[in-house]
Amino acid sequence: MINYPELKRNLEKRGYKASVFSVKEEAANYLQEKIVKRNIAFGGSMTLQQLGLYEKLKEKNAVLWHWHQTTAVLPLAQQADVYMSSVNGLSYNGEWVNIDGTGNRVAALIYGPKEVYLVVGRNKIAPDLDSALDRAKNIAAPLNAKRLNADTPCAVKGDRCYDCDSPGRICRVTAIFDYKPNGIEHYEFVIIDEDLGY
Numbered sequence: 001m002i003n004y005p006e007l008k009r010n011l012e013k014r015g016y017k018a019s020v021f022s023v024k025e026e027a028a029n030y031l032q033e034k035i036v037k038r039n040i041a042f043g044g045s046m047t048l049q050q051l052g053l054y055e056k057l058k059e060k061n062a063v064l065w066h067w068h069q070t071t072a073v074l075p076l077a078q079q080a081d082v083y084m085s086s087v088n089g090l091s092y093n094g095e096w097v098n099i100d101g102t103g104n105r106v107a108a109l110i111y112g113p114k115e116v117y118l119v120v121g122r123n124k125i126a127p128d129l130d131s132a133l134d135r136a137k138n139i140a141a142p143l144n145a146k147r148l149n150a151d152t153p154c155a156v157k158g159d160r161c162y163d164c165d166s167p168g169r170i171c172r173v174t175a176i177f178d179y180k181p182n183g184i185e186h187y188e189f190v191i192i193d194e195d196l197g198y
């Protein structure tokens with residue numbers, strides 16, 4: 001059982017805002033009401049897709065997402081007003097982890113748009129930083145490799161990381177966020193008590 005008030009406090013101590021929702025529809029409505037007339041960029045995320053956020057937010061905003069456009073839009077994402085993503089692992093203490101292949105997502109999350117929202121399902125929450133790293137490496141990355149049909153040993157079953165040397169390796173940058181990066185003004189976790197993404 002996750003103690004959400006305590007998780008929220010732990011994130012707030014590290015400089016983030018945090019909002020907690022029971023179901024994804026409530027979280028999607030919250031973001032749709034809050035973000036209007038902005039330029040928004042999306043990092044690759046199954047969670048954002050499951051919330052239908054691209055479709056919802058594009059009604060009243062300009063939204064860039066290379067999943068719906070082309071990778072040519074990637075550099076433009078750094079100049080957006082708002083960046084949205086998920087995480088690969090969030091520790092109960094408030095540290096979190098993302099693993100990237102290109103690095104565009106972690107770059108934007110460290111020093112890019114001035115407003116960031118991270119949408120996180122309960123399955124991403126781990127007891128501590130080591131377990132958050134382990135889930136990012138051995139759960140999130142292999143399942144992403146499988147989804148992308150990558151030419152890597154983990155993509156066959158999506159079962160675990162084999163620490164491959166494959167040219168198709170999707171894990172090339174592992175970012176650990178200890179506290180809110182100073183250059184980003186509004187950094188908010190939108191936490192949902194449902195399993196979302198991987």
Ligand code: SF4
Binds near residue numbers: 170
């Ligand atoms: S390092 Fe290689 S085997 Fe491990 S998860 Fe990444 S792509 Fe898969």
